[in-house]
Amino acid sequence: xxxxxxxxxxxxxxxxxxxxxxxxxxxxxxxxxxxxxxxxxxxxxxxxxxxxxxxxxxxxxxxxxxxxxxxxxxxxxxxxxxxxxxxxxxxxxxxxxxxxxxxxxxxxxxxxxxxxxxxxxxxxxxxxxxxxxxxxxxxxxxxxxxxxxxxxxxx
Amino acid sequence: xxxxxxxxxxxxxxxxxxxxxxxxxxxxxxxxxxxxxxxxxxxxxxxxxxxxxxxxxxxxxxxxxxxxxxxxxxxxxxxxxxxxxxxxxxxxxxxxxxxxxxxxxxxxxxxxxxxxxxxxxxxxxxxxxxxxxxxxxxxxxxxxxxxxxxxxxxxxxxxxxxxxxxxxxxxxxxxxxxxxxxxxxxxxxxxxxxxxxxxxxxxxxxxxxxxxxxxxxxxxxxxxxxxxxxxxxxxxxxxxxxxxxxxxxxxxxxxxxxxxxxxxxxxxxxxxxxxxxxxxxxxxxxxxxxxxxxxxxxxxxxxxxxxxxxxxxxxxxxxxxxxxxxxxxxxxxxxxxxxxxxxxxxxxxxxxxxxxxxxxxxxxxxxxxxxxxxxxxxxxxxxxxxxxxxxxxxxxxxxxxxxxxxxxxxxxxxxxxxxxxxxxxxxxxxxxxxxxxxxxxxxxxxxxxxxxxxxxxxxxxxxxxxxxxxxxxxxxxxxxxxxxxxxxxxxxxxxxxxxxxxxxxxxxxxxxxxxxxxxxxxxxxxxxxxxxxxxxxxxxxxxxxxxxxxxxxxxxxxxxxxxxxxxxxxxxxx
Numbered sequence: 001x002x003x004x005x006x007x008x009x010x011x012x013x014x015x016x017x018x019x020x021x022x023x024x025x026x027x028x029x030x031x032x033x034x035x036x037x038x039x040x041x042x043x044x045x046x047x048x049x050x051x052x053x054x055x056x057x058x059x060x061x062x063x064x065x066x067x068x069x070x071x072x073x074x075x076x077x078x079x080x081x082x083x084x085x086x087x088x089x090x091x092x093x094x095x096x097x098x099x100x101x102x103x104x105x106x107x108x109x110x111x112x113x114x115x116x117x118x119x120x121x122x123x124x125x126x127x128x129x130x131x132x133x134x135x136x137x138x139x140x141x142x143x144x145x146x147x148x149x150x151x152x153x154x155x
Numbered sequence: 156x157x158x159x160x161x162x163x164x165x166x167x168x169x170x171x172x173x174x175x176x177x178x179x180x181x182x183x184x185x186x187x188x189x190x191x192x193x194x195x196x197x198x199x200x201x202x203x204x205x206x207x208x209x210x211x212x213x214x215x216x217x218x219x220x221x222x223x224x225x226x227x228x229x230x231x232x233x234x235x236x237x238x239x240x241x242x243x244x245x246x247x248x249x250x251x252x253x254x255x256x257x258x259x260x261x262x263x264x265x266x267x268x269x270x271x272x273x274x275x276x277x278x279x280x281x282x283x284x285x286x287x288x289x290x291x292x293x294x295x296x297x298x299x300x301x302x303x304x305x306x307x308x309x310x311x312x313x314x315x316x317x318x319x320x321x322x323x324x325x326x327x328x329x330x331x332x333x334x335x336x337x338x339x340x341x342x343x344x345x346x347x348x349x350x351x352x353x354x355x356x357x358x359x360x361x362x363x364x365x366x367x368x369x370x371x372x373x374x375x376x377x378x379x380x381x382x383x384x385x386x387x388x389x390x391x392x393x394x395x396x397x398x399x400x401x402x403x404x405x406x407x408x409x410x411x412x413x414x415x416x417x418x419x420x421x422x423x424x425x426x427x428x429x430x431x432x433x434x435x436x437x438x439x440x441x442x443x444x445x446x447x448x449x450x451x452x453x454x455x456x457x458x459x460x461x462x463x464x465x466x467x468x469x470x471x472x473x474x475x476x477x478x479x480x481x482x483x484x485x486x487x488x489x490x491x492x493x494x495x496x497x498x499x500x501x502x503x504x505x506x507x508x509x510x511x512x513x514x515x516x517x518x519x520x521x522x523x524x525x526x527x528x529x530x531x532x533x534x535x536x537x538x539x540x541x542x543x544x545x546x547x548x549x550x551x552x553x554x555x556x557x558x559x560x561x562x563x564x565x566x567x568x569x570x571x572x573x574x575x576x577x578x579x580x581x582x583x584x585x586x587x588x589x590x591x592x593x594x595x596x597x598x599x600x601x602x603x604x605x606x607x608x609x610x611x612x613x614x615x616x617x618x619x620x621x622x623x624x625x626x627x628x629x630x631x632x633x634x635x636x637x638x639x640x641x642x643x644x645x646x647x648x649x650x651x652x653x654x655x656x657x658x659x660x661x662x663x664x665x666x667x668x669x670x671x672x673x674x675x676x677x678x679x680x681x682x683x684x685x686x687x688x689x690x691x692x693x694x695x696x697x698x699x700x701x702x703x704x705x706x707x708x709x710x711x712x713x714x715x716x717x718x719x720x721x722x723x724x725x726x727x728x729x
Contacts, residue, residue, distance in 0.1 A: 025479035026462050030421065064481040064638070066463030067421050083383035084578060085540045085614050087628045121465055121632055122383035122581070123422055126538060126612070127230075127546040128197050136424075138196040 010035045011046045020051045025061055029068050038069040066120070074109040074116035076154045078102075079133040082119040086129035090143070094130045097144035101151055114154070187222040188265060189243040190214075191307065193250075194227040198238035202254055203227065206238055209257040217266050228307050229393050229425075235545050235566075236276040243308070250276040299526055300550045301534050302387075302510040306394025311429055314436035317397040323442055325513035326401045329408055330448040333516075338409040339365060342512065344520035346532040351377060351468075351505035352580060352610050354531075354598040357512075360502065363492040364410040367500035372412035374403050375496065375503045378419045378426070379473060381465040382581025383632060384612030387536040388506035390548055392419065392426035395510075396433035400456060402509035404443065405516065407454045410502050415454065418473050420461045431458050465636035469684050470503040472638065483640040484684035507536055507611075527553030531597035535608070541577075541615035542569045554600070557592040561615060572617035576700070578625070580609010583689035586622070586696035607692070621718035622697040622704050627655040633690035644687030647678045651694060661721035663709035668698065 014031040018024035025047075032043050039062055048055045062068045080095055102110055102117055109116040125131050128140025132150070139150055192198075192207045210225050236250030242264055249260060249271065256274055263271035309316040317323070329338050343358030364372060376399055380388040391398065403415045419427050434456055437443045445453045464482045466472045471485035474496050495501020511533060515523045524532045531553040540546050543565035551564075557577055561567065568574055577587045585606035594604050601608050616625070634648040651674050654667055675691035682688050697705060707713050714721055 022479040023477065026476065027460065030460065030462050060481055061479070064464060065421075065461070068462055082628070083632055084625060084628050085384040085612070088541055088614065088616050088620055088625070119635075120463075121636060122381060122385070124380060124386040124389050124420075125196065126384045126386060126540050127548070128195070129540070140197050140200075 005035055007036065007040055007043050008046060011043050011050070015047065015050045022051060022053060025051065025053070025058070026065070029058075029062055029065075033068050038072050040072075044070075074113050076114060076135055077116045077118060079118050079120040079123070081121070081123055081129065081131045081133075083122045083126075085122070085126040086131055089129045091130040093144045094132065094142050094147065097147040098132070101147055115151070186224045188224070190223060190225045190265070191228045191239075191241040191243070192226065192252075193230065193237055193239040195230045195237070201238055201251065203238035205254040206240065206252050206257060209254045210240075210261065213257050213261040214265065217261060219261075219265060223265055224310075226310055228311070230307070230390055230548065239276065240274075248276045249274040298550050299534050299552050301514045301523075301526070302391060302507055302536050303394070303548070303550045304514065305398065306390050309395065311394050311396060312432060314397060314433065314440060317395065321513075321517060322397045323401050323437075325516035326404050326408075326442065327448050329405050329516055330450045330452055335365065335409045335411065338405060338516065341516060341520050342409075345515045345523040346520075346530075347508065347511055347515060347523065348531060348533075348598060349505060350507035350511075350535070350611070352382075352583065352607070354608070357504065357508055360492065360504070361406065361409055363490075364412075364500050364502040367493045369500050371414075371499045372407075372410055373496045373499055373501040374406045374410065374412045374415040375470075375473065375477070375501060376403055376415070376417040376506060376509055377468060377470060377473060377503050378417055378423070378430075378506050379461050379468040380423070380506065380610075381420055381468055382583065382610040382612060384538060384540050384578075384614050385581050385610045386538055387548060387611055389423055389426055390536075391506050391510050392423065393429055396426075396430045397437065398510050398513060399430070399506060400433055400437050400443065402504075402512040403456060404447065404454050405512055406502055406504065406509070408452050410500075412502070413453050413455065415456045416459050416477055416496070417456065418459050418461065418467070418477060420467075421463050427458060427460055434458065464638070465632075466638045466684075466686055469686065472684070473503065474501065481638070483638045484686075486683065528595065528597045528599065530599040535596070535611055537611045537613050539565050539613050539615065541613075542572050542617040542619075543567065543615050544569060553597040554595040556595055557587065557613070560596075560613060561592070565615065568615070568617060572619065574615065575618045575620055576616050576622070578614040578616065578629075578693075579612065580607060581612045583607075583685065583692065584609030584612065585692055586625070586700060588700040590700075606696075619716055619718065621659075621714055621716035622701040623655060623659050623708050623714070624716075624718045626693045626697050627652065627659055629693045630655055630690065633686065637686060637690075641681070641683040641687065643677050643681035644683070644690065647674055647682075647687065648690050650674055651678075651690065655694075658705070658708045659714070659719035659721070660723045661708070661712045661719075662723065663712075665709070667709060668705065672698065 010032055014028045018027045033039050044055055044058055048058050062070055102115055104110055104117050106117055106119050123131055125140060130142050132139045132142055192203055194203050207227050214220055214223050238252055239250040240252045241248050247270055260271045260274055263269050305320050309320055339358055339361045347357045348354040349357055378388055378392055407415055417430055443454055443456055459477050461467050467476045467482040469484045470491055472482040476482040491501045491503055493500050527533045534550050534552050536550045538548050545566040549564045574589055579585055579587060587606055591604055594600050630648060630652040634652050637644045637648050639645045654671055657663055671694050675694045678687045678691040704715055707715050712721060
């Protein structure tokens with residue numbers, strides 16, 4: 001059981017939905033990641049069994065893509081855009097505010113499992129930079145002073 | 156419908172406008188006015204959904220629901236007065252509109268038929284060379300919209316709306332009146348160049364795929380838009396998904412393919428939903444599938460989403476990713492035109508390139524060539540970003556200058572700041588110094604000036620931008636997004652980043668610049684694909700145009716812009 005869901009069931013329903021072929025591997029892993037928050041070891045084994053592909057190759061794909069994670073993350077994932085368009089309009093100060101507030105390094109999770117802080121490449125919402133995405137919520141035009149208030153919305 | 160966590164709802168008790176035109180079992184709406192509400196994240200945060208709900212309620216209270224259509228339409232292209240409400244056919248732009256303003260707006264404009272002057276968004280005037288453009292009606296700035304012609308004007312979820320605005324007319328023309336070679340000939344004559352960044356002639360690429368031996372061929376739309384600062388393709392996919400379906404079907408007919416893919420980046424959830432819905436609608440009307448328009452042409456289209464990897468925008472990496480593998484670019488040659496998806500001849504075109512195709516076929520090559528410059532015909536969609544008053548998206552003819560973009564569309568630099576440089580085309584573009592701001596922006600002129608147009612992002616920076624810091628941020632991107640397959644790129648981007656970080660921390664030494672130059676040369680000469688080659692561009696550009704500023708960091712231990720820390724600190728952007 002992960003994230004309140006049965007790992008095997010999640011894997012099987014994703015494989016059934018997309019079909020047990022290699023070219024559907026990325027959609028399958030994306031679904032599993034979305035449902036469980038990450039791709040646990042037992043899910044890798046089960047997908048490998050169902051589509052008849054070595055675990056090593058599966059791991060090579062899962063570790064390549066940014067949106068797939070092989071490690072558990074916090075309850076909420078913060079993605080901070082670190083690219084130039086956000087950087088030149090005040091991104092550096094927002095990043096500092098996030099670091100001060102959370103006291104973790106990029107890629108780390110807070111001790112209470114509440115937040116995982118990640119940097120990301122451009123999200124395509126550059127006209128309203130600096131941009132921070134928390135789970136599926138987008139925050140644009142952020143000022144450093146707003147950071148604490150935004151984080152307080154997530155328990 | 157849910158968009159990035161925001162729920163967009165249409166209250167159930169409100170009826171759709173009456174309809175009176177029948178089309179293949181669908182009904183088309185005849186309406187007096189169309190009211191568009193912007194629903195980008197900022198608009199939603201500022202109450203666009205409430206404005207929308209209030210509009211529906213108030214319009215119903217006036218008994219006008221049958222004559223007026225209200226839509227939430229995503230981005231409307233300007234960001235200075237959100238949320239925006241645009242009323243067509245007058246094309247009057249109101250903003251920022253609050254829910255409590257709606258009663259006044261509806262009564263004045265939609266009931267009494269007068270402009271609700273108190274709510275008008277600030278005017279954007281037109282001056283200079285842009286005046287010759289076909290001005291759009293109303294108070295929006297003059298643009299020439301071909302790619303974005305329907306985006307923001309039609310209901311993106313309605314195939315009838317697309318058809319009523321010439322959608323699928325070009326496909327019908329191609330299938331019933333033209334031979335595949337004729338389609339390619341028109342495209343060649345139009346001079347359309349690939350808009351993904353390289354500017355390769357589109358007609359020639361189509362010809363290569365058509366001429367490649369093999370019975371099975373594929374067409375692919377590259378919608379893995381991940382170039383920092385670029386979101387033009389998202390607006391096409393979200394605002395007018397049918398134009399891509401139509402263009403891919405035309406491409407498939409021309410090159411002899413019967414199957415296609417749209418590869419959408421994983422982060423573009425709304426775009427994916429809309430494209431999938433549009434494909435289903437097109438299928439239902441027989442615009443995809445077997446014997447399209449009664450011809451012998453069959454075409455199936457699939458959507459494939461990425462999972463977060465910039466490199467998948469490189470066409471061979473994209474093909475690897477569709478095949479379910481790591482997105483690592485292949486060695487070229489052979490090119491995808493002969494050995495692409497599953498080893499078959501494959502045409503890969505960018506969203507913006509494809510979105511031009513139906514208009515070119517409908518109106519002819521001559522019509523297309525009247526826009527832009529002789530060597531770079533047509534329009535270009537730009538995203539304007541940075542230290543300017545108005546950021547957003549514009550579509551203008553090839554060949555306008557950076558100065559015009561800043562002065563007219565961006566409404567100038569932010570108060571108190573002056574223009575220092577622009578960075579084009581996302582991370583893989585060039586750093587353009589102020590001295591080049593009067594160079595026409597087209598593939599030819601930029602090529603001569605030794606800079607690149609890239610993907611169409613224009614990041615406009617003021618004098619508080621430090622070139623070392625900027626190059627460092629760009630290298631952060633390249634080192635993170637390098638796929639790791641080839642050593643020059645995997646290691647070279649890291650070494651360049653380390654050197655720039657050292658310089659920004661005041662630890663630069665004599666010889667660092669020479670080492671950067673050598674790294675840049677290696678990246679260009681030895682990298683397997685464009686990613687490593689582009690990583691050298693910002694290094695070369697800052698040394699070419701801003702050498703003195705870099706020298707100051709190293710020799711004087713001073714950051715003239717006051718941005719770099721100039722002392723060792725813990726890793727901020729690791």
